[in-house]
Amino acid sequence: MKYLFILLLAALGVAAPARAMPFVEVNLQVAPATHSFTCRYRFTLPASDTTSVVRLNLNSHFKLQPVQATQNAQSRITSVQYAGYPHQQIQVRFGPNPRRSRSIELVYTGSISENNYTDQAALFSAHSEWLPFRPYQEYEVLPYQLTVQVPPAYQVRSTPQPDKQKAGRWTFSGTTSAIEFTALVAQQFYQAVSVAGPPITLVKAGVPLTQTDSVTLRQAEVITAFYNRTIGRQDPITRFTILMPGNNSGAYGLLDNATVITYSDFDVAxxxxLLILAHEISHKWWGYGSFHDETDWLNEAFATYSSLLYLQASGDEAGYQKELDRLAQTTPGTPPLWGFDRYKYEYPMHRRVMYNKGTGILHALRTRIGTEQFLTLLAQSAAKKTSTTVEFLQLVEQIAGPETRGWLLAELKR
Known part of the structure; x- marks a missing residue:
């Protein structure tokens, strides 16, 4: 009967109902003076999800209270090594699913590491390692609600605007990857909003905006407009947030239309x-591969080459060629991208293959099929949220033909 129902929907031109995603509710209480926090994390499976065992990895430095779960579920906690670091793994086994939603609630306390705070701000985000996640699914896309409680003198900013706020309590909601729920906490924020195109908000913690920050915001407008005409034309940016906490621990893009730029002296001149900014903005589209295998090139090589496309389009042909040459010099002697096992190598090799070699392959693909067809390929891949190399190869065959697919596969195996 279910099969007949789906056939009927197809015949009528109606899509079959999509499987509902898990929902996450987070209540974060922050004590900025001590850089410590208490988190109440609730992970709910919808009734349509028949998963019987859920595993969640949590930073081993945090103190976990007894696990709470619905429907008399059984839970146990073990210590595991994950991606080279110690974690506590919470396993919850549910009984037979009577078509009801099931929840797991974790309450834990801890402190964020020193590279995630300054005298002015505390950052909870993707690189803060403060959230649980299902093993090998850090980038699982989840709807969420995040409530942040802080002392009355403090404020909170996140990737979206708050749904609700009052003194000491801020609530945000959205959809992003499992580890990317973001809260930036400070006593004082300075911000500016773009004047052209989709609204881009630049938020700086604790320190007034400078002329350099204004230039960064204007450059972000231009980059966003370029991407919306090219790689993002089927799924354009409609809003974007640039968070600048000043803790000097790198830069990273977030799926929820945002990036975190932590450098206190960041200057797109x-x-x-400039390439960092363009790279991180493009992660709005390139973030669905896995960090743990070859599909990370769909994140990092695609973001790297997107930034180079922007550099070239801005008129800096010499800079474009210089950066391509620099990356190419790092790839001789590297293993094939296809089937790359990052855990057999030190991280620098991961970068040489996923970022640098992958960028060279994309450049060669563009040279082979031409810029117009290449941009069509990227735009469709971005809109489809391509997450595997096989999916990308299939798209290449649809757009550029089977010979180009075979050529690309050979390059990936080279």
Whole structure:
């Protein structure tokens, strides 16, 4: 009967109902003076999800209270090594599913590491390692609600605007990857909003905005407009947030239309930092591969080459060629991208293969099929949220033909 129902929907041109995603509710209480926090994390499976065992990994430095779960579920906690670091793994086994939603609630306390705070701000985000996640599913896309409680003198910013706020309590909601729920906490924020195109908000914690920040915001407008005409034309940016906490621990893009730029002296007048900004903005589209296998090239090579496309389009042909040459010099002697096992190598090799070699392959693909067809390929891949190399190869065959698919596969195996 279910099969007949789906056939009927197809015949009528109606899509079959999509499987509901888990929902996450987080209540974060922050004590900025001590950089400590208490988190209440609730993970709910919808009634349509028949999963009987759920595993969640949590930073081993945090103190976990007894696990709470619905429907008399059984839970146990073990210590595991994950991606080279110690974690506590919470396993919850549910009984037979009577078509009801099931929840797991974790309450834990801890402190964020020193590279995630300054005298002015505390950052809870993707690189803060403060959230649980299902093993090998850090980038599982989840709807969420995040409530942050802080002392009355403090404020909170996140990737979206708050749904609700009052003194000491801020609530945000959205959909993003499992580890990317973000809260930036400070006593004082300074911000500016773009004047052209989709609204881009630049938020700086604790320190007033400078002329350099204004240039960064204007450059973000131009980059976003370029991407919306090219790689993002089927799924354009409609809003974007740039968070600048000043803790000098790198830069990273977030799926929820945002990026975190932590450098206190960030200046897009320097080409390498302009490329960082363009790279991280493009992660709005390139973030569905896995960090743990070859599909990370769908995140990092695609973001790297997107930034180079922007650099070239801005008129800096010499800078484009110089950066391509620099990356190419790092790839001789590297293993094939296809089937790359990052855990057999030190991290620098991961970068040489996933970022640098992958970028060279994309450049060669563009040279082979032409810029117009290449941009069509990227736009469709971005809109489809391509997450595997096989999916990308299938798209290449649809757009550029089977010979190009075979050529690309050979390059990936080279």
């Amino acid at each position: 320097r080409t390498n930092e």
